[in-house]
Amino acid sequence: MARLTKSSSNPVFLAAALEGLEIQKQRIARQLKEVEEQIRDVKKQLGRKGAVATPITNPVSAKRRLSPEARKRIAAAQKKRWAAYRKVAAPAEK
Numbered sequence: 001m002a003r004l005t006k007s008s009s010n011p012v013f014l015a016a017a018l019e020g021l022e023i024q025k026q027r028i029a030r031q032l033k034e035v036e037e038q039i040r041d042v043k044k045q046l047g048r049k050g051a052v053a054t055p056i057t058n059p060v061s062a063k064r065r066l067s068p069e070a071r072k073r074i075a076a077a078q079k080k081r082w083a084a085y086r087k088v089a090a091p092a093e094k
Contacts, residue, residue: 066074
């Protein structure tokens with residue numbers, strides 16, 4: 001809490017402080033009203049009272065599901081690639 005000094009107990013000083021605070025209060029009230037109007041406008045644009053936009057979900061988090069047949073095809077193709085790689089790499093080692 002602020003200490004009271006001779007200048008702060010002066011009625012003219014206190015009246016000026018009160019006037020400044022009232023001006024700030026009016027400015028803040030205007031800003032609140034503007035924000036409330038913007039919120040109403042957004043709700044009207046959404047077409048529903050009180051509607052809120054849904055957050056964007058992360059598309060990476062959704063896992064893809066492979067059928068067992070697809071997994072077998074992928075595994076067979078990978079084995080074929082590794083066999084071809086080893087066939088080429090084996091003569092180079094000798």
